[in-house]
Amino acid sequence: MVRYDEKDATVSYLPGQATLAKILERYNDTPFTVSQAEPVVSITRAGELTVRAWTERLTDEKAPDQAKPDAKTDTAKTSPPSIRLVVELTAENNRRIKTPGLSLAGAAGLGLEGDFVDVASEKNAKSGTRRQSLLLRESVKRRPGEATVPVAFKSQTVDRNSKQERTVEGTFDVVLLTPDAKPARPSLATAGVALVGGTLELSLGHLCDQRGCVGHLHNALGQVPGLAGVRPHPDPKRPRATVFLRAGQPIDLWGLRSRLRDQGVEVTGILAATRTGDRLRVELPRWKTEKDSDDAQQCMDCRDRTAALLETLKWTGSVKVVGGGIDIIPNGEKSGPLNLSGLLELLSQSGTAPRHAWWLPTGVKMPKAAPARVIRPRADPIVGGSSSHPLVEFEFAHNSGIGTDVQTLLNGHKWASRTSVDFDKTTVARLGIGDRRFANIKPLLNEFRNSGRIPQQVRLREFGDIRIQLEFAHICGDVVYSKPPKKKSKKKTGSKKAFEPKPLRPAKSSNGRKAIEAAVARVSWIKNGKFHEYHTRPTFNGPKKLWLAFETTGDDVVRLDQLVGELRRSGFPPTSVVVSRRFSGLPFGKSMPGNLVLTDPEGKTRKLASLRNPGRPLAIAFVALTSGRKKDYRANPKYFGQLSRTIQQYGDRVDFVAISGNKQDSFDDLVRFWSKTDAGDVPLLDDADGHLRAALNVQTAPAPHLFVFDRDGRLRYAGDAHDQWKKKKPKNDYLAQAIELVLAGKYLANGAVFYNKSPCNCSHPRCKCPKCGCGSSCRCAVGNCGVGF
Secondary structure, X not given: OEEEOOOOOOOOOOEOXXXXXXXXXXXXXXXXXXXXXXXXXXXXXXXXXXXXXXXXXXXXXXXXXXXXXXXXXXXXXXXXXXXXXXXXXXXXXXXXXEEOOEEXXXXXXXXXXXXXXXXXXXXXXXXOEEEEEEEXXXXXXXXXXXXXXXXXXXXXXXXXXXXXXXXXXXXXXXXXXXXXXXXXXXXXXXXXXXXXXXXXXXXXXXXXOOOOHHXXXXXXXXXXXXXXXXXXXXXXXXXXXXXXXXXXXXXXXXHHHHHHHHOOOOEEEEEEOOOOOOEEEEEOOOEEOOOOOOOOEOOHHHHHHHHHHHOOOOOEEEEEEEOOEEEEEEOOOOOOOEEOHHHHHHHHHOXXXXXXXXXXXXXXXXXXXXXXXXXXXXXXXXXXXXXXXXXXXXXXXXXXXXXXXXXXXXXXXXXXXXXXXXXXXXXXXXXXXXXXXXXXXXXXXXXXXHOOEOOOEEXXXXXXXXXXXXXXXXXXXXXXXXXXXXXXOXXXXXXXXXXXXXXXXXXXXXXXXXXXXXXXHOOHHHHOOEOOOOOEEEEEXXXXXXXXXXXXXXXXXXXXXXXXXXXXXXXXXXOEEEEEEOOOOOOOOOEOOOOOEEEOOOOOEEEXXXXXOOOOOEEEEEEOOOOOOOOOOOOOHHHHHHHHHHHHHHOOOOXXXXXXXXXXXXXXXXXXXXXXXXXXXXXXXXXXXXXXXXXXXXXXXXXXXXXXXOOOOEEEEEEOOOOOXXXXXXXXXXXXXXXXXXXXXXXXXXXXXXXXXXXXXXXXXXXXXXXXXXXXXOOOOOOOOXXXX
16 A cells, blocks of 8 residues: 655755756656645845745736836836736844845846835834835746846845944845646646555656656556556666556556557556466457447457467467457466567557457456447448549458448548558558648548557558658657847837747757657668658657658658657657648659540540550640639730640640630630630640649649640649740740650659759749749649648
8 A cells, every 4th residue: 555645845956056847857757746836935145134035927816006117118018017026135133124225137038017116014114024026027938947037135224223224235046937838747646545456567668857758658647547656767778667556457458558659658568577366358349230239249250360369479378268358367387577568569460459458467357348339331432533642551461341341431531532442361441642632640540440450551652752740749858949030120119029939849959859860760761762952851840740751762652650660669659640742733753643534625525544645745735714823814815826836846746635724714715715726726625623633733824834744644844835925936935845855755853854953843944932933833832732731
């Protein structure tokens, strides 16, 4: 039995050599919660005078009456007072204080609100103690932590007969504590009585003594039922923690690891000292077709396969299938503690996610079986998405015919443009990511786990330029904050909002940052990826966010599960994994979406792939009568003169087609207009549903947006036909230049015919993004596209 009582203690320390936060951090390694109960009092002694001072943060209470500031000198008041500074002076040897003589010696970011005034209850002239207060106003919002306010005093004291006047002066620092907005961590055992029924030794992926690391472990363990306390052992080389189990209660090992993983803590090992009578029970998912039904089903193949795998554990004595679960009795001859994490890893590797994996110490009753889950209605695959959309693939070791099917889980995400499930020796589920969308994979992985499935592999296919953003529950260590902008002028412009520092990224000294960077560096497909100027190497773009963008190599397939696995082993399992293409639209070098359907003026439909003749490049011009960028633009047949000349020049070697480029234009009006141009012989088709425009990220610019595909149907150019769109004789014929390079098969590092190292991967020869300097048809549409995190 362990008893915890509340105690009060007084701590004395020297400001500048220690802080209260550092003192309290030492108690993070214990099962106790130690917090500040009273304000920090700063004390100094000068001659026969003792000065005490402390600060109080004002919240909802009103400030006491103060001397009103001069309106002429305080017109730039920016915010209400937020801090009360209280100073108490005590004279010794039967002397009293005649004049306190207090003043603020100067503090950056703090403004005065009047002068020091006597506290109402301390105006007794015969008293040897005087207490005065001053209101302070923050012009710079301080980061959570500890700072000091310098206070000067030049006090006059007299004896009891108001004679023998003496002056005492000096300066000292008053500690100013700015409270942290984060809630206090839940305590596993702070008061009352807790019966301890054993311990588990947890090996962790990471636990150090830097800021927030041990506290985050306490927060995460506070979410796990059945625990009485914890004793962390922060060590960069051997991080671990001892958790105390509540007597008479079972502990769900699977839930323990899953809950901690969802909270950003990775458990790599679980050791338990065994006694005669200890046992385990693995409870597998059960399903029912209706909410009120009493009949529950279970996948027998999953149950039998799991039981066979559990028998391979060296420490198992007996394995029996009982009801909807599997009972395990450890081998009595096994010496030393049991490594229970091996059980969890075996379940994960087999692709089975149990409802619970109970550890039952001697004398603990078997918990009731969890209620059966209701099977969701079976869903049909999503069809119609572009064949050029990138794919996310999940490979499962076994397909269960019982329970909510994988197809239904896939269809529940708005970013999915098409879905399919293939059954063979393994089950492979595929999702296409729609145009201008990004996919958060983590919620889908959680749904798989809740349905009893764990994918063996998670693959990203046909992305080309891929972008991944990872978010973590915490990253220990210091954080780099933004700095206030430099003052451009001294002119007063009236009321200004106080500058609030914003967290930018983990500091380079952060152990968490180092561990994450090392884990990412071990992933081979990131190490071997191509990083052009418009890509981003692993970079922290927030205190808890990491993102990277690069071009995949080889067969354009990457194993996302390898990256997540390395991060877990480093002790930082991501809580969010978001993937998308680096830019909207089809990447250069990728095949055209040939399955998309277009309509001719007679109402007949044609697939895009049918427009390309074998062995010939294809140029597509998206034509618009009006422009979404220039509201006053109206198309004129004479603007298409140079384009028609280019078409005639290469018509014997290249196929050309025109497609409606603006959904606001009537297709009938566009047909009539197109017949009046010199390029009227080029076929005109309607992209009625806008799928092709979205797939290529077409812009509704005045000039037609041109796309050139090579002989194999791969995108090589996207941009204007020529410069000076409205003039008869432009200076540069970009389309002709692009066709010449496509016919010669000359492509640059980004897979396009032009590459000027622009940050947007645009193939326009004069691109100066991100300000859309490439002309009227900026392919990336910086500031307009819908992709972004």
